[in-house]
Amino acid sequence: xxxxxxxxxxxxxxxxxxxxxxxxxxxxxxxxxxxxxxxxxxxxxxxxxxxxxxxxxxxxxxxxxxxxxxxxxxxxxxxxxxxxxxxxxxxxxxxxxxxxxxxxxxxxxxxxxx
Amino acid sequence: xxxxxxxxxxxxxxxxxxxxxxxxxxxxxxxxxxxxxxxxxxxxxxxxxxxxxxxxxxxxxxxxxxxxxxxxxxxxxxxxxxxxxxxxxxxxxxxxxxxxxxxxxxxxxxxx
Numbered sequence: 001x002x003x004x005x006x007x008x009x010x011x012x013x014x015x016x017x018x019x020x021x022x023x024x025x026x027x028x029x030x031x032x033x034x035x036x037x038x039x040x041x042x043x044x045x046x047x048x049x050x051x052x053x054x055x056x057x058x059x060x061x062x063x064x065x066x067x068x069x070x071x072x073x074x075x076x077x078x079x080x081x082x083x084x085x086x087x088x089x090x091x092x093x094x095x096x097x098x099x100x101x102x103x104x105x106x107x108x109x110x111x112x113x114x
Numbered sequence: 115x116x117x118x119x120x121x122x123x124x125x126x127x128x129x130x131x132x133x134x135x136x137x138x139x140x141x142x143x144x145x146x147x148x149x150x151x152x153x154x155x156x157x158x159x160x161x162x163x164x165x166x167x168x169x170x171x172x173x174x175x176x177x178x179x180x181x182x183x184x185x186x187x188x189x190x191x192x193x194x195x196x197x198x199x200x201x202x203x204x205x206x207x208x209x210x211x212x213x214x215x216x217x218x219x220x221x222x223x224x225x226x
Binding site for chain 1: 154158215217
């Protein structure tokens with residue numbers, strides 16, 4: 001079974017702190033994604049990566065950065081956390097290539113910024 | 115960006131009944147996928163239907179796709195309490211990156 005793990009289920013940080021969210025997948029997937037989920041807004045794509053050291057902006061990249069130094073690991077960084085970044089963060093991975101593939105999701109990290 | 119919109123936003127039924135959820139989107143797609151999310155958890159993939167397919171089945175799930183109307187429906191037959199969850203459609207355009215755009219979801223409650 002594909003497994004996507006996220007470093008924390010719950011996280012509380014203060015405004016202005018630098019926050020790292022880690023995601024690891026064990027199926028050698030090329031693609032990895034970071035979403036945030038807010039009530040009434042569904043899932044919105046922050047960043048994605050289709051290869052090591054490659055990254056692409058999603059729909060809402062402002063205030064975030066990412067890092068992918070190894071194929072299995074994709075990190076989301078909040079350079080200076082703000083209260084409007086309080087949200088559920090979901091990581092996903094999928095196979096690469098031209099064919100469409102499903103995405104496999106981690107359990108999510110519920111981040112609260114106070 | 116194109117976004118699927120699910121209808122209804124919430125649905126409450128009894129066990130054994132069928133549940134139908136609809137999804138509409140705005141622009142041409144490569145494929146459409148349905149996902150389930152149990153409360154506070156990650157999403158689980160249910161079914162993928164390509165733009166050249168009209169109907170697909172998986173167990174108690176039936177998905178239809180009408181590209182002329184830019185809409186899809188998910189039917190869950192003989193619902194069970196364990197089907198209680200939020201259901202999301204997600205569309206993928208022809209970007210080559212398998213980038214999905216998710217709708218806002220339908221909350222399904224199945225009562226015993």
